[in-house]
Amino acid sequence: MTRKIFRGRMKGERRSKRKGQSVEFADFRNYVAGDDLRQLDWNLYARLDKLILKLFLEEEDLHFYALIDASLSMDFGDPTKLEYAKQLAAALAFVGLIRADRVRIETIDQPVSQRNPVYRGRASAWRMLQQVGAIEPQGGTQLATGVKNFCMRNPGRGIVVLISDLMDKEGYESALKYFLSHEMDCFVIQVLSQAEIEPDVKGDLRLVDCEDEDEAEITVSAPLLRKYHETLNTFCSGAQQFCAKRGMHYLLANNQVPVEELVAKHLRRRGLVR
Amino acid sequence: MESLFRNSLGPTAWIILGLIPPAIFALYFLKLKRQPLEVPSTYLWHRVIEDLHVNSLWQRLRKSLLMFLQLLVVGLAILAVLRPGWQGESLQGEQFIFLVDNSASMSATDGENGRSRLDEAKARVSALVDQMESDMSAMIISFAEQPNVVQEFTNNRRQLHEALARIEPSAAQTDLTGALRLADGFANPGRVTIEDENAEYEVTEQRNIQLYILSDGRFAGVEDFSLGNLQPLFLPIGSLSAENVAITAFNTRQNEERPELRQAFVQLANFSTEDHSVVVELYLNDQLLDAAEVQVPAEAVASTTFNLLREAEGELRATIDPGNDFKDELGIDNTAYAVLENQRDSRVLLVTPGNNSLEAALTTDRAKRLAKVEKITPAELEGNAYQRESQTEYYDLIIFDQCVPKSMPQANTLFIGTMPPSDDWTKANDSESVVGPQIIDWQRSHALLSLLELGGIQIADANIVRPPLGGRVLVDSTDGPLVAIAPRDHYEDVAIGFEIIGKNAAGESTFNTDWPRKHSFPGFWLNVLDHFAGGSDDSQLANRPEKMVELKLSPTEENVEVILPDGSRQNVAVDDTGRLGFQDTEQLGVYDVLVGGRRAKQFAVNLFDRPESDVALRVRQEGEDSLNTVESLEIGYVDVAAQPAQTEIRREMWKPLLLLALFVLLLEWYIYNRRVYI
DSSP states (O other): OOSSOOOOSSEEEEEEEEEOSSSSEEEEEEOOTTSOGGGBOHHHHHHHSSOEEEEEEEEEOOEEEEEEOOSGGGSOTTTTHHHHHHHHHHHHHHHHHHTTOEEEEEETTOOTTOOOOEEOSGGGHHHHHHHHHTOOOOSOOOHHHHHHHHHHHOOSOOEEEEEEOOOOTTOSHHHHHHHHHTTOEEEEEEEEOHHHHSOOOOSEEEEEETTTOOEEEEEOOHHHHHHHHHHHHHHHHHHHHHHHHTTOEEEEEETTSOHHHIIIIIIHHHTSOO | OTTTOOOOSOHHHHHHHHHHHHHHHHHHHHOOOOEEEEESOSHHHHHHHHHHTTTSHHHHHHHOHHHHHHHHHHHHHHHHHTOOEEEEOOOOSSEEEEEEEOSGGGGOOOSGGGOOHHHHHHHHHHHHHHTOOTTOEEEEEEESSSEEEEEEEEOOHHHHHHHHHHOOOOOOOOOHHHHHHHHHHHHSOOOOEEEETTEEEEOSOOOOEEEEEEEOOOSOOBOSOOOTTEEEEEEEOSOTTOOOEEEEEEEEEEOSSOTTEEEEEEEEEEOSSSOEEEEEEEEETTEEEEEEEEEEOTTOEEEEEEEEETTOOEEEEEEEEOOTTSOOOOOGGGEEEEEEOOOOOEEEEEEOSOOHHHHHHHTSHHHHHHEEEEEEOGGGGGSHHHHHHHTTTOOSEEEEESOOOSSOOSSEEEEESSOOSSHHHHHHOOOOEEESOOEEEEOTTSGGGTTOOOTTOOBSEEEOOOOOTTOEEEEEESSSEEEEEEEETTEEEEEESSOSEEEOTTSOEEESBSGGGSTHHHHHHHHHHHHHTTTTTGGGGGBOTTSOEEEEOOOOOSOEEEEOTTSOEEEEOOOTTSEEEEOOOOSOEEEEEEETTEEEEEEEEOOOOHHHHOOSOOBOOSOSTTTTSBOOEEETTEEEOBOOSSOOEEEEOHHHHHHHHHHHHHHHHHHHHHTSOO
16 A cells, blocks of 8 residues: 555554564574574575574554545535545545555544544444544644644554645645654645636625635636636645655545546556555 | 816716716725625635735726726716817808809918918818718809809718819909809709799799808909808908019010110019018020019009010010018919010001191101001002902001002901992992081090090081991991991901092092191091001010910911910810910910911910909908908898808817717626626
């Protein structure tokens, strides 16, 4: 599920950096007192008359986190962006379960103390889906706080997939930097509705922000729409560049593209899913 | 301000109207009818708005095309309510006739920026034509010596403008009568009345036609003219203070004191209120002969003479230079032309058996200057020389004293005591003789009898002379006419019924009358010589533009061509007797008559018209208030007052303004609906 190699806590199907018990050869080293004698390479001892340990790569499980932005702004579009995000998170989590990874699904607005269960194994898929299905939109987008809380809840390394529209008036940059400091392999999937990509608006409008009820008065005109598209493109490409410079993966998802297609095509190409 | 705008609303209405633009302005910025729309985030929109600076005032103004258009509509409406207008001329009526004077005086350059009066008049008519509505029609007549319909009635303004451009200045006199009669023909068609029992109904529709007369008014009033449906308006063109110096006469004549010399006489007239000295230059065939400075008193004439050699021949031209300190408004009267031909003596043949008193009267010094008189006896009438010369127009006049030729000669004739041997004369006179007739009346206005006193002449016996058809009795007596004149072809025959010297029964000469002892006797013969022969060469100097010039050429079958002063050529026909009538004399200058390619004659056409050269508009004399107004025209019994330079008519443009406002409103609607910009 990821190209990086992280340490796991339990044995899993994933190759680990740690040397341990597996069938895959990793290296040799000299015997040190206290080493497990079972790992001595007796053939080498017979040939070289030296005690040399044969090291095998340990196979471990993987920490996979799906962090869903469940703010009110995600409750827009058809299907809503939140719905789309939930489907996406569930799909990825299911892949993780199948591959015996440790899967945890959280939302941005969770407090530090509230930790969601970790799912492991195909059998926990049902519970996982139930949890995902229960996610309801609430609150405003506070990416930085949400990510910080997430990182505090989950100090270990792992793969995190942030599914959000990134529409945070404080900016998304500081939030993403938390992932970096925790050395998490971060995937950012920005979900936008069709109405945000191609706004179908006319006339004199007072736009009301659903989260903080901030207002913006606009008179729709061709130059205004042109400028909106420019701004949106700048915003998206800015996020992409920010991620690219920091080794993160970025993907822009339109809610009109089916989740299966996104997972099977785009995320496979990016290496998130193999 | 008052002349530009005219308020048509009260203060309350103005206050309400004045509040509309600020209201639009306020409503535009305060309009809160924005539809609320919940969006996931205003994050991007705020950035868009900030980028566009939509909230800045300038940006709003720049983008608020609709508001500008609304304000423009209101502004145009307010302007329309203010009724902006200007003073101008307007046409009242349905049909108009423009009479444009293009006579010589209309070439005066006292118009705006040195424009000629004709150009001023054309511009004035053009402005009037521009105001014509679609249901109006107009015609244009130019007039000088002859009226000319430049454009018949039409409502096509382009045609009228084109016709106006075709009017050219001419050098002719002004004659308004012809133009009025022409206009009258169009304006007052023959009336048709129908009698129904006792009532009369007029069938022909009578329409009033506005008649615009654009002229400088250098002509006398028109008498005996009824305007009928014509409603005249006199628009005087020109200024009251225009100045001009003109050559009003130019001719050549024999020097009285030195018969071998000829003189050129130049008369100048000063039509200004100050004395001026003028340099007169005389050219012969474009070579300067002489020049003289002449002091011309204000509103007076002066003259000068130049001596010419007798042999001089060619085109004579006199020009005047009024000098730089004098603004001479009319240029065409500063040059005059004359033709100087090698002078030929007029020839007179006296056929007489002997008449001392007559011979003495015909050979005085003065008579010699007029003609060369030859004398033969009646017996020589049979000779070949007479036969030949009498049939070839060799003589200008043949005087038959007490004798009669067999046939009438090709010359003017004067019979003394006999009748011309022509059927016309002999049938009319049955040799009715009377004794002692008393002269009771004579034609004092006739050239032959001018300045003569014939009363008290004793006549012993005389024949009564009755002229044939077309003839005229010159002297009448108690018993009947004694002297008569009658035309014959292009000659004239005079018959004097009594002899001057008669013969008694014994064949001795006796005095039949005491006329030779009277002062009138030599005077009569000088008149005869002057009329029939004298000064014939110089008599053609007073040809006027646009008047027919008659020339006498020898009968010819050859091609006759006239070269006009501008170099153009015209073929003309000559009648059997060699008379040439040439009508196309619009140009001033010298005309050459070519017969068979060789110059046969020349004649000059000159303006010499004081009313035309007196270019200042006439000021109305009577009345203290009207000292500076132009004199009116008199047409029939109607006194047509001169209109002021601009007729006080207000032209308003509220209609176009409202139309423009409507157009802007449509544009605003279109932009709002199509959202082409906002």
